[in-house]
Amino acid sequence: MPAGVAAAGSARGSWRDRRPEVGFAAIVLGLALLAGAVAAAVISGGVWSAAVPVVGLSVALGVLAVGIIVLGIRGKQSGAVGRFAFLAAVVLVVVGLFPAGTQFFPVGAATWTVSADAAGAPPGYAVLSGRATIELSALDAAAAEARTIDVWMGVGVTELVLPDNRSVRVEASTLAGEIDYVGERAAVQQGGIFFHDARTFNPGDAPPVARVRVWTLLGQVSVVGADPGGP
Numbered sequence: 001m002p003a004g005v006a007a008a009g010s011a012r013g014s015w016r017d018r019r020p021e022v023g024f025a026a027i028v029l030g031l032a033l034l035a036g037a038v039a040a041a042v043i044s045g046g047v048w049s050a051a052v053p054v055v056g057l058s059v060a061l062g063v064l065a066v067g068i069i070v071l072g073i074r075g076k077q078s079g080a081v082g083r084f085a086f087l088a089a090v091v092l093v094v095v096g097l098f099p100a101g102t103q104f105f106p107v108g109a110a111t112w113t114v115s116a117d118a119a120g121a122p123p124g125y126a127v128l129s130g131r132a133t134i135e136l137s138a139l140d141a142a143a144a145e146a147r148t149i150d151v152w153m154g155v156g157v158t159e160l161v162l163p164d165n166r167s168v169r170v171e172a173s174t175l176a177g178e179i180d181y182v183g184e185r186a187a188v189q190q191g192g193i194f195f196h197d198a199r200t201f202n203p204g205d206a207p208p209v210a211r212v213r214v215w216t217l218l219g220q221v222s223v224v225g226a227d228p229g230g231p
Contacts, residue, residue, distance in 0.1 A: 028067030036060030124150035
């Protein structure tokens with residue numbers, strides 16, 4: 001047999017040897033689901049809360065991690081166990097980081113209008129990549145209720161359209177990017193690495209009707225509709 005053919009056959013055999021057994025993977029995945037479900041049921045006590053999925057996912061991820069360690073000790077690849085662990089880790093980050101009710105838009109351009117009623121409004125908005133426009137004009141209404149609004153942007157542009165008269169506090173933080181304040185008479189552009197800036201627009205005797213916190217990994221934050229003021 002030619003040496004090249006023999007080497008190729010040996011490589012294929014070695015790859016098959018490193019694949020995890022289907023039965024072992026099924027057992028680990030089943031135990032992870034069972035452990036996560038039991039942990040969620042115990043922590044909930046029959047009452048649903050935001051902590052329930054976090055605890056359940058954390059326990060399931062821990063079981064998957066043990067399975068991956070065992071596979072590694074045996075010289076096997078993680079296979080389906082590793083893929084499910086990665087998926088569980090991503091979901092855990094999303095569920096644990098963002099409060100319940102957060103509006104998500106994965107990729108593209110999204111526009112959200114913030115209502116004057118704080119009770120029925122989502123606590124925040126999140127975009128993985130693209131452009132997010134947050135329309136805050138409705139806060140000019142006399143019945144507008146004070147609230148804190150969080151906006152998360154992975155990579156892209158976040159635009160805040162401020163009300164004309166009511167006071168709004170904007171706190172923008174970016175890992176790498178810039179923050180622009182654009183008004184009728186002036187424009188301020190600034191940015192950098194690990195940059196943070198906070199300003200109150202339309203300041204008055206009354207406290208701000210909204211506190212808007214923008215968190216950006218890489219991109220730009222544009223605040224439109226009011227002249228930039230001091231901290």
